[in-house]
Amino acid sequence: MTSPSAVVDTRWLTEPEQRAWRAFLRGSRLLEVALDRALAPLGTQLSEYEVISMLSEAPSQRLRMSALADLVVQSRSRITHTAARLEKRGWVVREAYLDDRRGVELVLTDAGRAALEDIAIRHVESVREALIDNLEPAEFLALGHAMQKVRDALAEEGQATDAFGI
Amino acid sequence: MTSPSAVVDTRWLTEPEQRAWRAFLRGSRLLEVALDRALAPLGTQLSEYEVISMLSEAPSQRLRMSALADLVVQSRSRITHTAARLEKRGWVVREAYLDDRRGVELVLTDAGRAALEDIAIRHVESVREALIDNLEPAEFLALGHAMQKVRDALAEEGQATDAFGI
């Protein structure tokens, strides 16, 4: 299974790296749980909120499925299912995209806009409580800056199939 | 729905905060996807690796279910299901915990130890590729430090029921 050299060649994490990595992994897990739980009473999920939030900022409150998928980091198939749920709730409607007849646009409805207002408030509160208020302002901005670098690096590769991969 | 004052009182995110938050959210999503995909060919998942990895570091390669759950940030019920999968694979066995007869210990098997070696190598590689190599060393350590603060803040509240919450 393991080639002898592989074990040796591996650049194992140093102690401080190990600690940093675990703090990141567990911290971000706890964070996502906290944010999702904040929205649960409103009948939504963070990933759903992200979708309607992106729609609300787009010109004419509409975006193509694929653009949306890339923005919120969901696979094509996942965004289809997410959209179906939002549509059933009346927050969103699908519309044919005329310039490219393969395309579909997702459009925020008035009901969706209304729901978004409440959800956004709760969401921002929870982001402050769980994340921002626990850090120095500069620390938080540095965090964002670092993660933007990671995002840029990973975004390129992920330009592919249904499920991001190859 | 929305009380008028709530909209006003909300401390909305500033532009830089908004950017930082989105970078964090999307970046960490991409990261988790990348790490999970790295382990997929080995027939595991990141969350499963975390479990056997914690076991391997524990004295006698064993830990109680609840200790494990807290360590890797999984709900009680989720850790039960995860353990069941690992057990079916022969990587782990359940043992009664005598001091407290409600308790169960999860014990890493030799097969589990062997599997872990391969998986750890691949995991570390992917963490470097996807995260560490994209950041300055100091930047990465600062990231870890910040997330540790978040983790500490969120860990307290999360001392509860099956599903973390109240």
Place this chain on the structure above:
DNA sequence: CAGCAATAGTTGATCGTCCAACTATTGAGC
């Protein structure tokens, strides 16, 4: 030490995500 609340862990139903396979349309190469 009786009674009851709290803790440890499990179970199964439900729901969300992932993946592979599929249709429809567009674009490129010859």
Place this chain on the structure above:
DNA sequence: GCTCAATAGTTGGACGATCAACTATTGCTG
């Protein structure tokens, strides 16, 4: 302009995570 590859999106089945309900055991309080 025909063929074939690439892209957009959907579908359904398999799998993992969540949640509420449950059993068993322990610990607290009077």
